[in-house]
Amino acid sequence: MDRCELCxxxxxxxxHHLIPKNRKDSPVARLCQPCHQQVHASFTHHELKQHFHTVDRLREADRLQSFLAWIRNTEKTDIQVSESDRVRNWRG
Ligand SMILES: [Zn+2]
Ligand SMILES: [Zn+2]
Incomplete structure (x- = not known):
């Protein structure tokens, strides 16, 4: 069984490629689908690349605290991040 490195x-x-747009050299984190979507909804590729390029930094990011507090206590896996919250080109 997998385990999400964030929640x-x-x-x-x-x-999740921790350094977007540099997949060949990027370390990879294993994130559940809602965490993965939330990360890309909360940060641009630039922010991910400049600062949030480790799981530890993501886990401590102010913008993810309320999400993480909530998701750690839910069994849901099919959570959808609404389209309006999503940063364009979130797949990375
Ligand atoms: Zn997760
Ligand atoms: Zn990703």
Whole structure:
């Protein structure tokens, strides 16, 4: 069973490239789908690349605290981040 490196839940995960647009050299984190979407909804690729390029930094990011506090206590895996909250080109 996978475990999300951000929220710590034992759920299926997706690959997040910690340095967007540099996939070849980028380290990969395993994030569950809602955490992954939330990361890309909360930060631009520039912010991810400049500062939030480790799981530790993401885990401590002010913008993710309320989300993480909530998701750690839910069993849901099919959470959708609304389109309006999403940063364009969130896949990375
Ligand atoms: Zn997660
Ligand atoms: Zn990603």
């Amino acid at each position: 710590g839940r034992a759920v299926e995960t997706t690959k």
